[in-house]
Amino acid sequence: MTQNEIFHIGKQALEAQSFSKLLGTKLMEFTAGEVVLEVPITEHVLQQHGFVHGGVIGYAADNALTFVGGSVLGPNVLTAEYKINYVRPAVGEKLIARATVISAGKRQAVCRCDVFAVKDGEEKICATAQGTIMTVISE
Known part of the structure; x- marks a missing residue:
């Protein structure tokens, strides 16, 4: 699968989330x-x-964590747990949530996300989170 195809799959997943559409969330990068x-x-x-x-910041972190977990585990994933630390109040024009995989196995991935508020082109960290993403097993 090409990088362009992977990005398209991620974009489709985001567009299928009504809450993400309500907030106007955009997928900027999506790689393994x-x-x-x-x-x-x-x-x-x-x-x-x-x-x-804080709920909106938490949403951004949770969604980025789940997307990045899905980038290595596949599309059928859910958040098993996550923890967030709020570093400073967020003000500005947009939030940017950047997530990476720390460690991944066959059924779960531990991931990290930093959330930044952008004001006048300057990014300031407002939260950091870590979570466990797991594959959904059909019963």
Whole structure:
């Protein structure tokens, strides 16, 4: 399978997620072991202090973790668990979630994701996460 075909499969998966469509999430990079997602920051994702809601940051991390896990395990994957540390409030024009695979076996992958807020072209880390992605076994 070519890199272009792999990217197309990832894009189709993202487009099939209604919540991702609602947020306007874009798949920027999708290769074996690396994923980059972008989420626009709009007034609809802010909390009462004007920062991006933690749930939206968590969504970006979780989705990037699952995509990157799927890049090495195949498309039938789910998040088994993840942990997130919020580093600073997110403000700006968009979030960028960059995820990589730390270790992968046949049925699970441990992955890492850093989430950045971009304001005036400058990236600042706002969260870091680690998660375990597992294949879905049909019963």
